[in-house]
Each structure stands twice: as C-alpha cells, then as structure tokens.
Amino acid sequence: MSKRPVTVIDIAHAAGVSKSTVSLVLRNSTLVNETTRAKVNETIRELGYVYNRNAAKLRGGGSEVIGIVVNDLTNSFFAELAVGMDMVTQSAGFVQFLANTGESLDRQREVIASMREHGMAGLILSPARGTTAADLKPLVAAGIPVVVVVRAVPGAKVSTLISDSEGGTREAVAHLLEQGHRRIAFLGGFADTAVFAERVRGYRAALESAGIAVSDGWIFDSAPSRAGGITAATAALAHADHFTAAICFNDAVAFGACDGLRAHKREPGLDFAVIGFDDVIEAKSAVPALSTVSIDPQGMGRRAAQMLLKQINAGQAEAETIISAARLVLRDSSGGRIATPKEAAA
Amino acid sequence: MSKRPVTVIDIAHAAGVSKSTVSLVLRNSTLVNETTRAKVNETIRELGYVYNRNAAKLRGGGSEVIGIVVNDLTNSFFAELAVGMDMVTQSAGFVQFLANTGESLDRQREVIASMREHGMAGLILSPARGTTAADLKPLVAAGIPVVVVVRAVPGAKVSTLISDSEGGTREAVAHLLEQGHRRIAFLGGFADTAVFAERVRGYRAALESAGIAVSDGWIFDSAPSRAGGITAATAALAHADHFTAAICFNDAVAFGACDGLRAHKREPGLDFAVIGFDDVIEAKSAVPALSTVSIDPQGMGRRAAQMLLKQINAGQAEAETIISAARLVLRDSSGGRIATPKEAAA
DNA sequence: CTCATAATTTGGATCGTTCCAAATATCAAG
DNA sequence: CTTGATATTTGGAACGATCCAAATTATGAG
Numbered sequence: 185m186s187k188r189p190v191t192v193i194d195i196a197h198a199a200g201v202s203k204s205t206v207s208l209v210l211r212n213s214t215l216v217n218e219t220t221r222a223k224v225n226e227t228i229r230e231l232g233y234v235y236n237r238n239a240a241k242l243r244g245g246g247s248e249v250i251g252i253v254v255n256d257l258t259n260s261f262f263a264e265l266a267v268g269m270d271m272v273t274q275s276a277g278f279v280q281f282l283a284n285t286g287e288s289l290d291r292q293r294e295v296i297a298s299m300r301e302h303g304m305a306g307l308i309l310s311p312a313r314g315t316t317a318a319d320l321k322p323l324v325a326a327g328i329p330v331v332v333v334v335r336a337v338p339g340a341k342v343s344t345l346i347s348d349s350e351g352g353t354r355e356a357v358a359h360l361l362e363q364g365h366r367r368i369a370f371l372g373g374f375a376d377t378a379v380f381a382e383r384v385r386g387y388r389a390a391l392e393s394a395g396i397a398v399s400d401g402w403i404f405d406s407a408p409s410r411a412g413g414i415t416a417a418t419a420a421l422a423h424a425d426h427f428t429a430a431i432c433f434n435d436a437v438a439f440g441a442c443d444g445l446r447a448h449k450r451e452p453g454l455d456f457a458v459i460g461f462d463d464v465i466e467a468k469s470a471v472p473a474l475s476t477v478s479i480d481p482q483g484m485g486r487r488a489a490q491m492l493l494k495q496i497n498a499g500q501a502e503a504e505t506i507i508s509a510a511r512l513v514l515r516d517s518s519g520g521r522i523a524t525p526k527e528a529a530a
Numbered sequence: 531m532s533k534r535p536v537t538v539i540d541i542a543h544a545a546g547v548s549k550s551t552v553s554l555v556l557r558n559s560t561l562v563n564e565t566t567r568a569k570v571n572e573t574i575r576e577l578g579y580v581y582n583r584n585a586a587k588l589r590g591g592g593s594e595v596i597g598i599v600v601n602d603l604t605n606s607f608f609a610e611l612a613v614g615m616d617m618v619t620q621s622a623g624f625v626q627f628l629a630n631t632g633e634s635l636d637r638q639r640e641v642i643a644s645m646r647e648h649g650m651a652g653l654i655l656s657p658a659r660g661t662t663a664a665d666l667k668p669l670v671a672a673g674i675p676v677v678v679v680v681r682a683v684p685g686a687k688v689s690t691l692i693s694d695s696e697g698g699t700r701e702a703v704a705h706l707l708e709q710g711h712r713r714i715a716f717l718g719g720f721a722d723t724a725v726f727a728e729r730v731r732g733y734r735a736a737l738e739s740a741g742i743a744v745s746d747g748w749i750f751d752s753a754p755s756r757a758g759g760i761t762a763a764t765a766a767l768a769h770a771d772h773f774t775a776a777i778c779f780n781d782a783v784a785f786g787a788c789d790g791l792r793a794h795k796r797e798p799g800l801d802f803a804v805i806g807f808d809d810v811i812e813a814k815s816a817v818p819a820l821s822t823v824s825i826d827p828q829g830m831g832r833r834a835a836q837m838l839l840k841q842i843n844a845g846q847a848e849a850e851t852i853i854s855a856a857r858l859v860l861r862d863s864s865g866g867r868i869a870t871p872k873e874a875a876a
Numbered sequence: 877c878t879c880a881t882a883a884t885t886t887g888g889a890t891c892g893t894t895c896c897a898a899a900t901a902t903c904a905a906g
Numbered sequence: 907c908t909t910g911a912t913a914t915t916t917g918g919a920a921c922g923a924t925c926c927a928a929a930t931t932a933t934g935a936g
Contacts, residue, residue: 189672191923193922201886202885202887203886203887203924204885204887205886207924207925216884216885234646235647236588238584238585238587238648238649238922238923239584239921240923240924242890242921242923243922243923244924258609263603264604267603270632279629279640283626284612284613286613286616291620301580301581303583410811442817443817444817446817465604469757469760470756471790471793535892537892539892547915547916548917549893550894550915553893554914561914566915581893582891583893585893585894587893588920589895590894
C-alpha cells in the first residue's frame, strides 16, 4: 500500500512553521531566516518529501519541461540530435521529455497532445512524414514556442532549423565528378519528403552543370535506413548503366550501401565511391571511413535547443528559419580508382 | 501574447451547463445525456479547449505516464529496447517519457527526481554504471513500481529483467572452440560492471572446461561502443598470443572490432572469427552478417513493459527477477578458416 | 525604553479538475 | 394527477503549492 504522500503542510506541522514558510524554503527565497531554512530542510529530508510539481504548475509558474519529438530514434542521427539538445536544455534547468513517433502521424498527434496536456514550455519537433501546418497550428495559436528541425513544415509559422541539403549534395556530387566519375546513382530516402526533393535537386544540378543528363532511373528511393541502403544499392548494381559512385540520402543508407556493395563483391572506397549525408558519429570510425556531408547532428541539436530557449525567454520571438551550412568531409569511402566498365558490370 | 487558457468553466458557461457536467463529458461518463454530450463536445472543439492533466492529477486519479530511463541512447540496443517498450505501453494507454543519462549517475538522479515530481505511474530503468540499491530505495518506499532492465542493481528490491549473460557467452565460446579456435580474446565492455563480470565468467568457464588457461591479458576492456571495439581489437592484434577469434561484449563492440580488423588487413569471418552479443537490428544486414548471442532487444523491451504494467495494475506485486534466455545466432562473422600462426602474426 | 524600520512569518484566496451528496427532470404505472 | 423510480444535472469541498497583503518579531538609533 503506497501511503499518502507527504505535503508542505505535513512539513510545516512537523517543523513548527507555516506552510508559507515551507513554500519559501522550497523556492529558495532569500526572505527566510537561515536557521528556519535549515530546520525545514532537515524535516523535508526526514519525511521524504517529494515536491508536487502539478500542484505548483496549477497555481502559478510556467512549466520547465520541454518536449522533444523525433520521427526515428533507431537512426543514430536522431539519437545524436537528442543528445545535443539534452546538453543545452539540461544546463538551462529544463527537463526534456523525449518521444519517438516512428514516422506515424497518429502517434505524433497523440504524443504532442499528451505533452500539451501535461503542460510544456516548448517543443522541438522533427516532424513525421506528412506533417502539415495544420498539425502545428493549435500550438502556435496557444503561444507555445515550437522549433521544427531537420524537415521543414511548409506554411507553418514556426522557427525552423534545417540544413542546406541541396548545396551539400551538390558539393558532394561535384567532388565525385572531379574525381572522374560519370555514372553516379542517388540512393535511398523516401521520395515524398521535401528533404529528399532538395537533395535530389542538388544531385541533378551538379550533374547537369557537368553536361550529364540524369534519368529518373538513376534515383533509387528506399527507406532511409541501413536496410533501405542495402536494397537501393542492390537495385543500383543491377542497373544497365554501370554506376561507379553513389551519393546517399543519409549515412544510414550509405552504411547499408557499403554492405550491399560488399555482398556483391565490390569494395566501397576501392572500386566504388560512396558518399553519405549527416556525419553521424560512426562515420569517422567505420571501415572504410565514410565520406559524408557533415551537418553535425549534435551541434544541430544544440542550436535547435538554443533557438527554443531564446523563444521561451523572449516570451514571443517571431519565427526564424535557419539553414545551417553543410560541409563535405572526405574520408575513405569516396576514394579509390574508378572501376572500369568491365569491373562495374561484374 | 498567449491568452489565458480555456477551462472547464468557460466551456460550461458557453454550453449552458455546469462544470460538473463538462467534467462528466470529459471522462466519457455514461451518466450524461447524449444531446448534452454532443453540445458540450462541440463547444470544446469550438473554444479549442486543452485538458489540464495537472489539475486532474492534483485532485484524484493516478498518472498515466511511465518513465523510461536508459543509459546510452546512442547505442542502438537501447533505442530498440525503447521501441519495444513503446509498443506495449502505448497500446495500454500510457504515455512514455524517455530520458537518456549517458552513464551519468548525477543525471540519472536528476531525471528520476524530476519524473517523480511530475508524478509517474511507474519507471523502467536501465541503470547507469554504479547505480546502487540506495538510488532506488525512495522509489520503492513510495510504492512506485520499478522495473530494472539489462543490468541488475544488487540488493534492490525491484523487479528485474536481465539476460543470461554467462550462459550466452559460454555457448558462444564453446562454438568457437568446436570450430577449432584456441586463442580467443574477450573484447570490450567496462570492467566494473556486473554484466561484464558475468560475460567474462562465461568466457572463462568455456575455455577452462576445454583445458585452456585464460590469462587476464586475454581480456581487453573498453567503452562498450563501436569506437571502444576498434581500440580493443587493435590492442588484441598487438598481443603476443596471436588470437584467431574474439567474443565481444556487445554488438557495437563487435562492429568496431570488425572495423579494427579490417584496418589491420584481417577480414572478419574469413581469417578471424567475431561473435557479438545483443543481436541488434543491423547484425543481420551488416557485412559480414554478425554472429551474435541474441537477446532480442525489442522483445526484451516489450517484456519489461509488460512486467511494469502488471505491477501497476496489481497495485503491488512483489519483485520478480527474470533471466531471459540468450540464443546463439550463427551468421557469417564467425565462419571462415582458422588463421595460421604466420597469418595471425601478420 | 520607545518608536521606526527592516527582517521574517503567516493565514486565506486561488489555480482547474474531480468527487460527492443532493437537487432536479423525466417517465411509467397506478 | 400522484408517486416512486430512474435518469440527469449541479453546487460546493477537496487536492497541494503559490502569492499577496497583513501580522509578527528582531534590530537599532535616539
């Protein structure tokens, strides 16, 4: 039987002061005498008192929890993003509650609704596929600060932090072209997302400015996961144009692509160039080390959290959109010589 | 300006009923007339009312959020564990709040305290390194159901779900011995954890029952991460006894070990056998596919959640400890022929 | 010792919901 | 029409902490 929880009144009674004084002690007010503070604190420890934030929130102050909702925790990009946010929100004295939607819009709605009911100071959302401005409307109407990361939500009047997908991809493909590659595939990603469209746009732009016509058949969409990367790479290897390089939707896909290549006796970084996108922590230590477009997931998480905190503190800042630069990091997976047509057909 | 939030009283006023009736509608009571229910519901939608769970919780009912605290979200084992828990808690109508401690005891204390203050129905904890029974004492004293997973907390009177580390490792090493390996290293893991001790115990037991003496020098501890695996593998390769196989603390270490082997021109699954522990989702699709001791992370998450729900519903079940079986899954990384001493020394 | 001033302390009233007992409306049968 | 039962609805009184204005106590100068 869990007994009735201890309240301020119990403390007050036991310490021989009033509940108001106990409250003052709890809030670390300077108005209270050191002697009484000590006595009260001791009683608090003695009785095993647990602060009831619900009651407190009901009466007065704002919430100190910020909600973080991501669409795919099993992708380490998001795990790192969350860790970056953690650093910032934690040192600002907020608690973060993290929820995973697994790309389900229903789940996302539920989770956000639940967080609202619990009262949150702000929300950082990496939206599930298909999220619309209407989903965010009630939040902004209620004046709850929202920062959207990774994927923009078109039409929503909220602060947004995305990375320069188009520019990053263009730069990566330009590098492959410089190395002499001509038949470059685009692997992975859900075709119906804005991020996918942007990365493909960068891919096309780079190839076209080199005078290479891109057929739709060069683009192999798939789930943006390691498994999806394997599928996409396998499909690409079976294609009549024998690719010698690939730019991948993200690092997870790139790792999968490497697996897929090896399964078909091609060695990434040796006779097939692979470039990823994100720069997750494993990219550096994998073998071969993954060349990738770095958007610094942890840093992005930190920045997103800072944007949110600014909004929370400012009461109401207007929505700003930041497109953070992407930087090509060359490691081993994009190196090696270019496969001859014969090898490529093997 | 965020305007004053809408309350039941506003609804009551607008719909021409009493606040009690609105409350009844909110709680889906059968006591209320269909016509009034419809009218009230419409007003609720119209005014954009948001249920205030804090107020509700203050007055009466139990919480419907369960806390999940894990020690390393960037390890996909835990991400999958969390996803498994999600499935169960979600369909039981609970909301889950997930927090990451990153192996910090301070952070863990903070996070658990904060969750308590917010009022949680129960907690699933994958404890940070060094967690003691004293950390959990207040929770159980307050009658809050707790389930500890992955790592047991010695002396704590809470339900525990761990996997058969010793048996699993013993089985894996026995398999390597059967294949003819004699010099087998143990790679990765923090040496001061109970799980590490158990896995090492299984490792020693298997080798000793084959008449092989294990020197402490065969055990290479490291962070239980991909990066740690690289470090451990590199150290092992430099050892005077030329190992031909390794059992790894977990899959992350095993992946890192594969990377480390390749960096030294040894091919896992071909001339060096590697076995992991966990069976994370990538194990199947990696190249080479990872042989590993499967403990089914998602399934484990589901089971942990079920244990917690049972405890929550039962009011107070006594602490049970479940050691779930581990099963050796043979894939490619443990295959291949055994390197000759000369190769092994290369 | 007195009085002003500063330092502490303290009872309500209040936040938004639920619960309870009691009030009221509805209905069918006598 | 009553009457008794049944179906709905409804005012408080909680819940636990905060805030405010007012009360009490300590401090110090004259």
